Each structure stands twice: as C-alpha cells, then as structure tokens.
Amino acid sequence: MTGPDEIEDLLRTCAPQVLGALVRRYGDFDLCEDAVQEALIAAAEQWPEQGVPAHPRGWLVTVAGRRYIDLVRSEAARRRREDTVALATPDAELLAPAADDAQGADRDDSLPLLFLCCHPDLSPPSRIALTLRAVGGLTTAQIAAAFLVPESTMAQRISRAKQTIKAAGGQLALPEGEDRAARLAEVRHVLYLVFNEGYTASAGEELTAPELSTEAIRLARLLHRLLPEDPETAGLLALMLLTDARRPARTGPHGELVPLAEQDRGLWDAGLVAEGVELLGRTLPRGRVGPYQLQAAIAAVHDEAASAEATDWPQILALYELLELTGPNPMVTLNRAVAVAMVHGPAAGLALLDELAGDRRTARHHRLHAARAHLLELLGDKEAASEAYREAARRTTSAPERRHLTERARRLG
Template identity: 80%
Template sequence: MIPVPVIPVRPTVEDLLRELAPQVLGALVRRYGVFDMCEDAVQEALLAAVLQWPEEGVPDSPRGWLVTVASRRLVDQVRSEAARRRREDALASATPQSALLAHAADDRPATDRDDSLALLFLCCHPALSAPSRIALTLCAVGGLTTAQIAAAFLVPEATMAQRISRAKQSIKASGAALSPPEGAERAERLAEVRHVLYLVFNEGYTTTDGTGLTAPELSTEGIRLTRLLHRLVPDDAETAGLLALMLLTDARRPARTGPGGELVPLAEQDRSRWDHGLIAEGVDLISRTLPRGQVGPYQLQAAIAAVHDEADHADATDWPQILALYDLLERFGPHPMVSLNRAVAVAMVHGPAAALDLVATLDADKRIARHHRLFATRAHLLELLGEQQAAADAYREAARRTTSAPERRHLTGRARRLEDPA
C-alpha cells in the first residue's frame, strides 16, 4: 500500500486503508501508467480519507471513493502549469496527455479487478536490486512510510528516500507495465516476490544490525503481505508454505528474549510463551499443503518449524524427522545455511563429532566461511563434545563477527561461562 499518513485514526479505518491502498494504486497505474505520479495522487487520497472518514463515515464504496479522489488529484497535477513543465515528457511517453485529461470528467471508479498481485510483480521487477525491491514493496504495497522503513533497516531517512526514488526511476526506465507475466516468467517472478517477502520477515525476526534482536513491525508486515499473496494465488503451494513458515517461526518470538532483551536459544525457551494460535494455523496450513505433492523449499522449512513447534519441550523434538526433512531440502540445491542447520540435526541424531566433520566442509564456502553462525555452530558442537576452551574460543570469534548486539552479548556470555563455570 501507499504509506498512510501518521495521523490518529480509528484502527478499523486504518486497516481498511491499508487493505485498499495497493488496489487503488494498481488501478491508477493500470489506468494512467505513471507509477510515481500515481503514487503521489493515491497518497493525497489516503490523506483525505484519514481526515474525512472518521467524521463523515466510510463511503458505501470506499475503493471507488479513493480511486475517484486519486484520479482527480492526478488530473489536477497535469493541469497545473508547473506540473506540466515538469512532467509532460514523462506523460507523453506513458499515456497521451489528452487521454489523461479526458478522465477529468469521468467520476466512475476504475475496473473492480484487484491489481495487487501485478503491483507486487512490478515492485519486485528484475531490473531492481534486492534492497530496492524490498524498499519499494514496503513503501508501495506494505504501507510503511520512508521514515519507518529507514528506521527498521537502521539507515538515515534520506538514504532510504534515495533508494526508493532510484527504484521508481528504474521501474520507469525499464518500461515495465502493470501486467502480470505469463508462463515460465510468471513462476520466476512469483518466486522473486516470495523471496522479497521472506527477506522482509527475516530482517524483522532477527535484525542484522543494531541493539534489538527483532524488528516486529517488519516480521508482522512480512506476514501480512504474504497473507495477501496467498489470497491472490491460493493454489500456489510454495506461497502457502512460506506463510506457514512465517507463522510457525513468528510464534516463538515472545520467548526469544529475556526480561533484559537478552537472546534465549530455542532449546531454552519457555514454550508456554509461544503463540499457540499461530502454531495451530501454521501446522494446519502446511498439513493441507504438503499432500498436494508439489513440495518445495519453503514447505520443507515450514515442516521443520512445525516439528520444533509441536514438541512440548526440547528433549521431545523429533530430530530424526528433522534430519530427514533437511536431507530433502538439500536436494533443491546446496545452500550453506541449510547445510549448517542440517549439521545441528546430525549432531542430535548421530553425535557432535559427525556434525563437526560436516561443518569443516563449509570452511571453503565463501558464502559462509566468515559468517558468525558458522563459528557459533562449531562452538556449540565443541561444547557438546566437552572441549570447553575450544568452544569458548569459537564463541568469542562468533561474537566478534556478528553485527547484532544481542547476539554478541549472548555469544560472549557463553564463552565466559565455559571459561569460568563458577
């Protein structure tokens, strides 16, 4: 969605605006074809709704109201002499000015089709870098302001504004239209959309930088957008798997930190604090999806998360089943993080020595050789073997390499306890 202005408003109205905004933006982009101008116009329509609806009531057709107001705002921009001087070249290449102005007297809402999926495809266009895709998706579809996105990713607002602006210019230069691709290209682009939403959720669940372990607004937004995508493509098994994975993972968030914000490992978490409603929803979703026979990586990761979540306590975890699922997951292509997680499952089934041999093979993989999680996993396995000093050294090296303050404190604390058990 277009970022909704931060003005006090009843939650029901705000929720409605968040739901309708991508549909309205999609309708305008399809109708007029100029992404950045349409976004500005929809932003103004949302501001008008925030100011008017709480006092005057929600219109009978709120979507039509927003489309009509946004269309008028857009036409007003074009009629302005100053706007014409700035934008006539862009408009000429996108849609004839006369055709655009002809809509001034047309108060009928645009087509009732929901272009939210097409808008997601557009924001995740191959012409954009991964960070730009994430930023544009959160802005245009997710409803976060530039300031909110910048705060979530710990960068200056001006930096994020430039990133979003460059993304819009790249979309404009690519000549991309608001039309979902077909065939093999559609499947490839849908995979890109899923990946962007996965990155959004992961950044919220465990932030890569800063003083906090999580950024809940990002993980919550990742789930909301994935729910939207699942609604738009209900028969896509991997989208269902991604949603289940997010739900099953986010269910543990309340127990991931202690009273002082310290990291609490999965095995030590108070499972009574987990969100069992999310667990039930995630388990039900993946249970209905897996039997379809179109198994993919997100579904397998969701199944692994479900095994963890269904265990009443850490010792009850079905590690042989988790190892079998990781074996299947690795068939979709080698990935160092998958191999690292599989090594932990191997340790729980076959012992830490066998797992250390697997971890050693990752030292040559440039994608993970310098990553703190490689050292942290090695430290954990060495600790299981009773090699306390070697484990402490590995924990300290992992702490040195992480950019997350909570993780650094946790890893340093583990090293300290091994060196001074008393």
C-alpha cells in the first residue's frame, strides 16, 4: 500500500500537470486552480484508504473537471461565465479517467504553466507566490508562513496575480523566439529567488525555510528535464544542489548560524555535491557561460575543498571577475571583494568595499557591513571590526544573523 509520503510526492508531481490540463481545456486560470485544489484534497483524503488509482493523473483531471463544472454552474459563477458554460466539455467526456490519462498523460503542461505564473505583468513577489501555489502545490498558508506575512495578505496577493494574468490575456503556451528567451530568464530568476529565500530567510527567527529551497530544487529539476539542452537552467540547478548540500552544517545545535569557514564539512551532503559537480561538468563545455553556471562553479570550488584553508581562492577570484562581466551587480562586487582579500590581503578587499559604500543599493545593506567587519578582523583592527559587526547586526532583519553578528562583536570586545 502506498504510504502518505509517496502519495504527497505523487500529488505534488501531478498538480501542475492537472492544472495545465484544465487551463488548456477551459482557459479560466482562477477557477481551474480552485477546482484542482479541491481534487487534490479529495485525493489526499481518499487514496490512503482506497489506494492510488491506476491512472492518478486521469483521476485528478476527472475530479477537478467535475468540480470545475459544478463551480461554473453555480448561480454566482453562471452570471460571470455564461460563455464558459456553453463551451465547457460535457460531463460524459469527463467520466473516463483511464481514456483521458491514456491520451493526455504524456502531455506535461508544467513548463507552460511556469511561464504563465511568471507573466511579465506580475511583480516578482506575485510571480513567486503564484508559482509556489500553482506549480509547487504549496498551500496559501504554507507560502504565507515562509514569507512571514498573514495568510489573508498572501491570499490577496495570489488572487490579484491571477486576475492580472486574466486581464492580460495570458495563455497556457510557450512563448516563441526572443520572447521565450526573456521569459525563460524570468522563470529561472523566480526559482533562484525562491531558493535563496529558503536557504537564508530574509526575516524571522529561523535561518532557513527548507520547504522553499526544496521546492525550488524540485521545480528546477522539472525545468531542466523539460529543457535539458539549456545551459543556464542546468547551471541554476547545479548551483542549488551545490549550495543546499551545505545546509546540514549551516546551523549549530541551538539553531545558531555557522559560517562557511567554520562548518563541519563531514556533514555536507556528498550526494548533492557529486550531482552538482557532474551536472556542471556537462554544462560548462557547451559554449557561452552565464551567471548561474559561474555561481555554480564558485560553489563547486568551495564544496570540493577539503577544508576552508584548502580553498582555491585564486580560482574563485577569477570566477567572480568573469561573473562581474556577465552579470554585474553590487552583491557580486561585494563577494569579489572578499575573494580579493583572501588572495591579495584584507586591505585590498576593503578598498573595493569602500567603493560600494557609495552605491545606494548596498550602502545600507547589512551584508556590506558584515563583510567590512570580517575583513577588518582579518586586518587585526578589532575595535573597528567590532563596531562594523554591531552595525551589520542593527541592519539585518534575520534574528539568527543578528545573534551571530552580535556574538562576533562581543568576542572582539
């Protein structure tokens, strides 16, 4: 008998495929999403007792389709969707899950659905929320908890996102040509943001939100499977795997932050490291190298070092220099400054940080002050380092980071 964990995994895999099938059939993203959620709830309640059907996706499409018809035929929905009712597929067609599954199981609309959720008319937060809800299968409550906002706020955000897509005439179809390349970059960026928020939560009492990183990796695997020849998608997945491999060592017994240089590398997930390195090895020789591949290469250098002292900092510095050419931004420069300090000495790194102090995007960011504190500590200026750590602690919204930075300052006196 299939266990609850296996059923949950199966439902999460089927969810975007079922939603894609309904959206393609009926076109109403908002109502289709409601119908699919009800079908998933029904499956979660029935399958553990009755067993998983022979054609789970067909079962879900059938139940969701019936629920959609019920919703459309309700009095409130009829006034708003008379045309949809006229065009809706008859119930008889929906009564053959095996036939539906046989004809449509090979059609996976997950990629078009990802593109639809990352519609250019949506703001980045709305893209993230809608992607996690529609493609990731997370509940509104789970998404709200991960981003530390009330469930009602997240529900409104998701509802507005769906209405925006409807008003923009968003279609469940892959963009073509240059538009496809631009939209694919947006999809990758959304997954990158989701992963980063899960790996280091921007606010709250917990350092990480593992459900977000796990979901980002799952969706990146899906995207890579659907676009196996896209090098930046492969690079993004490799970056996630190589970074998430360190998660077991990032916190101490009481949830305290453990910096990379102080982590027990024996706790790192060797399987994820090997998978990420192998994927990167297949990706880099293909031609043009993009920012995700370069970030993955940097992560691989860290992960393959037997100790912090054995880290190949000259190679990391060279990779950051390439990264600044392909995807320049202040955070890349900040990280390059740390690499410069490790290769050419802390004074050289501090000089680069001084340049960033004049950039409004980073001048008030806690990471700039934390990096300055670290380099001042390496330089031996304990007093200035302590003050910089305290300033970084004042600016961060993450409680674990604040405690870590405050403790660093205390140790320096």
